[in-house]
Amino acid sequence: MADRSNHNLLEVKNLRTYFDTEDGIVKAVDDVSFQLKRGETLGIVGESGSGKSVTNLSIIRLIPDPPGKIVSGEVIFNGSDLLSLPNEAIRKIRGRRIAMIFQDPMTSLNPFMKISRQLMEMTQLHLGHTTRQAYDHAIKMLETVGIPDARARADNYPHEFSGGMRQRVMIAMALSCEPELLIADEPTTALDVTIQAQILELIKTLKRETGTSVILITHDLGVVAGMTDHVIVMYAGKIFEQARTTELFSLPGNPYTKGLLRSVPDPTAEQGKLYQIPGLPPDVAHLKPGCPFAPRCDRVEEICHREFPPFVQLNADHYSLCHFAREVYAASGGTPVAVETV
Amino acid sequence: MVTQKSTDEQQDLIHTPPEVAIAEADVRPAEAGEFVRGTSLWRDAWRRLLKNKLAVFGLVVVVLITLASIAGPTLIKRTFGFTPDYIPTNDVKLIRSFPPFTGPDGEFSWAHPMGTDNAGRDQFARVLQGGQISLFVGIISTLVSLLIGVSYGAIAGYFGGRIDNVMMRLVDVLYSLPYIIVVIVLLSMFRSQTARGQLILLFIALGSVSWLTMARIVRGQVLSLKNQEFVLAARATGVSGARIIFRHLVPNTLGPVIVYATLTIPQIMLTEAFLSFLGFGVQAPLASWGSLAADGVQNIAIFPWQLIFPGVTMALTLFSLNFLGDGLRDALDPQMRTV
Numbered sequence: 001m002a003d004r005s006n007h008n009l010l011e012v013k014n015l016r017t018y019f020d021t022e023d024g025i026v027k028a029v030d031d032v033s034f035q036l037k038r039g040e041t042l043g044i045v046g047e048s049g050s051g052k053s054v055t056n057l058s059i060i061r062l063i064p065d066p067p068g069k070i071v072s073g074e075v076i077f078n079g080s081d082l083l084s085l086p087n088e089a090i091r092k093i094r095g096r097r098i099a100m101i102f103q104d105p106m107t108s109l110n111p112f113m114k115i116s117r118q119l120m121e122m123t124q125l126h127l128g129h130t131t132r133q134a135y136d137h138a139i140k141m142l143e144t145v146g147i148p149d150a151r152a153r154a155d156n157y158p159h160e161f162s163g164g165m166r167q168r169v170m171i172a173m174a175l176s177c178e179p180e181l182l183i184a185d186e187p188t189t190a191l192d193v194t195i196q197a198q199i200l201e202l203i204k205t206l207k208r209e210t211g212t213s214v215i216l217i218t219h220d221l222g223v224v225a226g227m228t229d230h231v232i233v234m235y236a237g238k239i240f241e242q243a244r245t246t247e248l249f250s251l252p253g254n255p256y257t258k259g260l261l262r263s264v265p266d267p268t269a270e271q272g273k274l275y276q277i278p279g280l281p282p283d284v285a286h287l288k289p290g291c292p293f294a295p296r297c298d299r300v301e302e303i304c305h306r307e308f309p310p311f312v313q314l315n316a317d318h319y320s321l322c323h324f325a326r327e328v329y330a331a332s333g334g335t336p337v338a339v340e341t342v
Numbered sequence: 343m344v345t346q347k348s349t350d351e352q353q354d355l356i357h358t359p360p361e362v363a364i365a366e367a368d369v370r371p372a373e374a375g376e377f378v379r380g381t382s383l384w385r386d387a388w389r390r391l392l393k394n395k396l397a398v399f400g401l402v403v404v405v406l407i408t409l410a411s412i413a414g415p416t417l418i419k420r421t422f423g424f425t426p427d428y429i430p431t432n433d434v435k436l437i438r439s440f441p442p443f444t445g446p447d448g449e450f451s452w453a454h455p456m457g458t459d460n461a462g463r464d465q466f467a468r469v470l471q472g473g474q475i476s477l478f479v480g481i482i483s484t485l486v487s488l489l490i491g492v493s494y495g496a497i498a499g500y501f502g503g504r505i506d507n508v509m510m511r512l513v514d515v516l517y518s519l520p521y522i523i524v525v526i527v528l529l530s531m532f533r534s535q536t537a538r539g540q541l542i543l544l545f546i547a548l549g550s551v552s553w554l555t556m557a558r559i560v561r562g563q564v565l566s567l568k569n570q571e572f573v574l575a576a577r578a579t580g581v582s583g584a585r586i587i588f589r590h591l592v593p594n595t596l597g598p599v600i601v602y603a604t605l606t607i608p609q610i611m612l613t614e615a616f617l618s619f620l621g622f623g624v625q626a627p628l629a630s631w632g633s634l635a636a637d638g639v640q641n642i643a644i645f646p647w648q649l650i651f652p653g654v655t656m657a658l659t660l661f662s663l664n665f666l667g668d669g670l671r672d673a674l675d676p677q678m679r680t681v
Contacts, residue, residue: 062577066503095579102578107571112593121589122579173579 008076009213010036010059010181015073017051017058020066023285028054028068030237036181036230041207041214043228043245045221045260047281051237052217056183060094078180096126099174103186105166109158115142116154119173126177141172145202164195168202175206182207183215188223200227221264225249230317233257236284236292239311243318253312253320253329253336255299291323299324313337387597390673397669400662407659411473418467459637459648468629469652475630476656479544480611484603486549487610491556492599496587498557499564510561513554521551522613529622537625544623548610559602563595597674604667608660615656631656 017029029051036042044052057063059075061082075082077098082090102108110118119138123129129137135154142150145168158166167187174182184203188196200223207214216227224231224245231248233241233256241254252258259277279296282288291297294304303323312325314336322328326336391397418424455466498509528547533540567573568591576590615632617623619639624630631652638649 060578062574091580091582093580094577095581100575100578102571102575104571108575110572110576110590110594112596113590121576121581125580170575 007038008035009038009078010215011074011076012055012059013074013076015055015058015075016071017054017063017068018071019068021285023283026285027237027287028284029058032073032234032237032239034232034239034242036213036215038180038213039211040230041216041228043224043231044215044217044234045219045224045231046234047219049281049284050234051284052219052234053185054237055234056100056185056215056217059183060098060100061090062094092126095122095174095179096177097179098181098183099177099179101167101170101174101182101184101187104190105163105170106190108170109166111158114155114157115161115169119154119169119176122173122176137176138172141176142169144175144206145169145172146198147172163191164198167191167195167199171199171202171206175210175212178210179212181213181215183217185217186219187216188220189218196223203227221260233260236282236287238292238321239319240293240322241318241320243315247315247318247334251318251329251332251334253314253318253325253332253334254322255297255324255328256293257320258328258332259296259298291321299328387670387673391669394669394672396665397673400665400669403658403662404666407473407655407662408477411470411477414470415467415474418464418470424464424467459645465647465651468634469631469655472629472631472634472652473655473659475541475624475628476611476614476632476659479541479548479614479624479630480607482545483548483552483610483614484606486545487553487556487606488599488603489553490550491553492560492592492595494553495557495560495562496564496592496595499561500568500583500587500591502565502568506561510558513557516551517554522616524551525613525617526620526622529617537628540623540625541628544614544617548613552606552610556599556602556606559598560592560595563598564591567591567594601667601671601674604663604670608663608667611656611663612660631659 012035013033015029015032016027019026019028032051032055034042044055046052054063054068058070058073059077059082061070063070070083073083077093082093085093109115116135116138119141120129120131120134123134123137124131139150139154142154147153147165147168153161158169161169167190171187182203187203188199191199203214203216204227206212214227216223218224228245231241231243231245232239233248233254235256241248241252241257243251243253248257249261252261256277259275262275263277265274277296282292282295288305290305290307291300291309294300297304301323307323309321309323309325311319311321313319314325314329314334316337318329318334320329329336391401454464459465459468494509494513498506525547528550529540529543532543564587573586573590576586581590611631614623614630615635618630618632619636621636624633634652635649635656638645638647638652642649
């Protein structure tokens with residue numbers, strides 16, 4: 001493989017994924033673009049239903065069709081557009097070069113297959129391992145992800161493993177072919193906090209060792225802060241803000257991001273009410289013209305209900321979807337650059 | 343539910359649904375030092391089956407009759423020196439059919455515990471040999487129906503949408519045909535010259551009409567399974583559709599499939615008996631319980647044992663298989679029992 005370390009590993013351009021439901025067309029992902037460099041970690045945050053998971057399922061074309069459909073856009077992975085590849089070719093990429101970890105380790109392992117067999121399936125399929133090789137590799141992977149006594153535990157069934165161990169198995173599976181991109185879809189949501197920290201630490205370590213790029217989907221801002229280089233904030237199928245992680249946390253340029261940051265509980269404040277963004281996310285099947293966040297925004301003005309906001313560049317790597325992006329950015333203490341992108 | 347339950351049984355209820363077992367295993371702290379030995383679904387089911395007296399009775403009877411059918415004719419040959427189709431030729435008597443435990447001269451004899459038939463053949467040996475054929479037809483035809491039904495149902499369920507629609511409407515159409523007539527038409531159209539050929543034809547005919555319910559059961563299972571995350575996870579690892587169906591989904595439908603298969607065997611045996619009774623099924627010199635009963639019914643007034651023994655043996659076997667099937671269903675699908 002050519003060394004493209006300075007290039008983008010993944011480039012998503014104007015991705016639109018719509019679902020045709022009885023309620024009308026749901027624009028789950030609407031005009032989403034982003035890039036991911038080799039070896040970097042990208043965080044995608046947003047409330048439930050904001051299109052985080054759909055974006056990532058679209059990348060490896062696992063949108064259930066019908067009712068879902070990738071309407072337009074490009075997903076350039078290592079120079080080739082995944083959306084125009086034949087099915088056979090995309091299957092060779094799934095698991096081999098782009099691997100996924102799912103939210104609920106309880107249900108993402110086949111209850112009727114031994115752990116070892118599920119791990120072996122990966123390498124036999126993609127790396128052409130013999131049974132012997134695949135078995136040894138499976139044991140090695142289980143040891144890598146920190147399953148104690150891996151050789152004895154490999155022939156257990158998933159129900160004999162705890163949630164955290166199962167998530168480790170999922171990670172072992174995902175990494176067993178040394179993929180270039182790992183998509184982790186809320187990998188810690190279903191786990192308790194101590195296990196959560198262990199799993200995140202594990203992903204971090206393995207990422208450092210293998211140089212895999214990671215897309216981390218989460219609704220936990222704390223996780224994003226500790227794990228990622230770049231963050232995308234999604235709302236109603238759109239990217240609301242996009243920035244380097246450090247910048248996003250210190251100088252948010254979007255009222256929605258500000259709201260999210262304010263609603264993180266502060267352990268030092270012993271009393272007082274926890275802030276929450278008023279209202280509920282909109283019904284994406286029936287979006288009104290104007291900004292989808294307008295009804296919940298504390299900075300809303302008349303124009304927000306009327307016109308869809310522009311995607312404003314605030315800094316080198318910082319974009320925000322808001323009519324008042326520059327003002328919000330300035331209020332956070334940032335100095336917006338002169339360029340303006342729509 | 344019954345008010346009084348033994349602690350053992352309560353324990354049992356706690357363990358029953360696999361999801362509950364999983365949740366429970368997780369609650370236990372991993373570092374407690376005690377190694378969590380999960381009870382497997384199969385061991386659990388086996389324990390429940392052993393508690394069901396009727397099912398155990400069925401299991402024992404089925405095993406005994408199967409063993410007797412397989413080994414019986416050979417043992418009789420060793421002991422008394424005649425095969426099931428041995429016709430005595432040395433004495434020319436007008437009536438050759440003797441009642442049970444009776445020799446040719448009316449004296450008591452152990453040689454023919456079920457008497458003899460019209461030609462003087464030993465009825466006991468004939469019933470055992472007939473058992474071979476009947477069980478064989480039941481099992482092989484069930485396997486045929488299993489093969490067709492499981493593949494068909496799994497494919498329809500997995501692909502869903504229009505493919506599913508077309509495939510299942512075809513099943514509905516086939517369902518609406520009176521299957522016994524379909525079998526009779528099939529058997530008489532492709533009538534085979536040899537007894538063996540006729541037997542194979544019988545397998546195909548019976549198997550190909552009895553897969554419909556199996557297909558529906560498997561489709562239903564697959565429909566609910568395919569939306570589970572492990573299928574998505576398998577797809578995300580690049581596993582092909584066929585492999586997902588047969589490696590990931592079908593094994594997960596095993597419970598209901600086994601139950602239904604055990605209940606299909608007696609059903610098919612009964613149909614076979616019915617067909618043989620009508621003269622469409624097993625042809626002489628092979629015999630099945632159905633064809634023996636058909637022979638016996640002609641002489642029911644004079645030689646009732648010719649009908650009674652094959653009939654009772656078959657009824658006992660069918661009862662036992664049904665008890666076993668019901669027991670298996672209760673054991674493998676505990677949620678149903680509490681309803």
